[in-house]
Amino acid sequence: MATMKLEIITPESIIYTGDVESVIAPGSEGELGILPHHASLMTALQAGDIKVTVNGQANSYSVGGGFLEVKDNQVTILADSAVNS
Amino acid sequence: MPSTREIRGRIRSVQNTAKVTRAMEMIAASKMRRAQQRLMDSRPYSDAMLNVMGNLASQTAGVDEQHPLMTKREVRNIQVVLVTPDRGLCGGLNANLSRFFLQFVRNQSADISVVAVGKRGRDFSARSRLNIKADYIEIGDTPSAADIADVPKTVIESYENGEVDEVYLCYSQFVSTTVQQPTVVKILPVEPVELDGSSNVDYIYEPKAVSVLQALVPKFVEMQIFQSILESIGSEQSARMVAMSSATDSANEMIQDLTLLMNKVRQASITTELLDIVGGVAALEG
Numbered sequence: 001m002a003t004m005k006l007e008i009i010t011p012e013s014i015i016y017t018g019d020v021e022s023v024i025a026p027g028s029e030g031e032l033g034i035l036p037h038h039a040s041l042m043t044a045l046q047a048g049d050i051k052v053t054v055n056g057q058a059n060s061y062s063v064g065g066g067f068l069e070v071k072d073n074q075v076t077i078l079a080d081s082a083v084n085s
Numbered sequence: 086m087p088s089t090r091e092i093r094g095r096i097r098s099v100q101n102t103a104k105v106t107r108a109m110e111m112i113a114a115s116k117m118r119r120a121q122q123r124l125m126d127s128r129p130y131s132d133a134m135l136n137v138m139g140n141l142a143s144q145t146a147g148v149d150e151q152h153p154l155m156t157k158r159e160v161r162n163i164q165v166v167l168v169t170p171d172r173g174l175c176g177g178l179n180a181n182l183s184r185f186f187l188q189f190v191r192n193q194s195a196d197i198s199v200v201a202v203g204k205r206g207r208d209f210s211a212r213s214r215l216n217i218k219a220d221y222i223e224i225g226d227t228p229s230a231a232d233i234a235d236v237p238k239t240v241i242e243s244y245e246n247g248e249v250d251e252v253y254l255c256y257s258q259f260v261s262t263t264v265q266q267p268t269v270v271k272i273l274p275v276e277p278v279e280l281d282g283s284s285n286v287d288y289i290y291e292p293k294a295v296s297v298l299q300a301l302v303p304k305f306v307e308m309q310i311f312q313s314i315l316e317s318i319g320s321e322q323s324a325r326m327v328a329m330s331s332a333t334d335s336a337n338e339m340i341q342d343l344t345l346l347m348n349k350v351r352q353a354s355i356t357t358e359l360l361d362i363v364g365g366v367a368a369l370e371g
Binding site for chain 2: 009027039043071081
């Protein structure tokens with residue numbers, strides 16, 4: 001299955017980095033799902049859960065607001081704070 | 086000449102000092118490693134943010150409604166966020182930063198207010214009769230971004246309500262273990278970062294480029310202040326480690342000199358006693 005690179009970064013550390021199959025994030029205008037080869041995108045995030053699928057397994061991270069950038073099949077999430085939940 | 090007893094007392098006291106400085110050196114060394122690690126950990130975030138900022142700024146360059154934190158105004162009042170350690174005993178670090186800061190303040194024609202992060206800076210500003218707008222002390226050796234969130238909040242507030250027209254950040258930049266560079270940078274109004282063309286991407290913005298920028302600019306200020314505090318902590322610990330290591334060395338040298346002196350004094354007193362005895366015997370025999 002096609003994958004893309006995901007990075008979840010907070011001011012203190014890198015929370016997650018790796019190849020994933022899909023990301024669902026709480027955008028400022030509502031939830032948005034991102035699949036591999038998404039067009040370049042930039043949005044603000046509200047506090048909420050980021051759902052990540054890796055090898056068919058779902059993982060979830062709680063973030064307290066931030067930004068999401070998609071570029072060249074790479075998703076970068078700049079979160080104010082984040083924990084694996 | 087001091088007596089051997091006096092010298093022995095001094096040796097003991099210097100030995101105790103050496104023990105203390107040695108302990109402080111080791112503590113500073115381990116804290117320095119932590120601080121350096123945190124500095125490294127925060128770099129990806131700030132790099133990514135700089136990138137995003139640069140992209141956004143070029144996208145929104147033509148837009149009329151500028152972000153309030155990016156609008157330039159005539160400069161009448163300046164605020165300086167002075168980031169210093171809480172404690173001393175770290176060599177010339179504080180003195181260098183204070184001198185640098187004062188120099189900067191003297192070169193400004195506008196009115197200056199200070200937001201002091203750290204006791205040293207607060208006390209120094211108070212001594213220099215500067216107007217202290219707020220102070221944040223005892224933030225600890227490992228503050229999180231949330232711990233210091235009040236600092237950017239104060240600064241942004243005073244900028245937004247027109248109290249100040251420019252904000253600078255003054256701190257010791259961590260260059261290496263032996264080099265810390267006093268630095269001052271302008272953080273408000275936020276100036277768009279120039280990017281080389283390669284990283285310029287056509288994004289889809291959700292909802293609009295301007296509103297993403299609205300949310301990003303305060304974060305950018307926060308990030309810069311957080312980064313400077315991490316730099317300052319790294320500088321503090323490494324400066325202290327170096328200072329304490331040289332203090333331990335001088336103490337050991339002093340112990341050697343004193344031991345030599347003590348031996349000489351003891352030798353001298355033995356010689357005098359011997360002379361006395363020999364003189365006494367000679368007198369009896371004569």
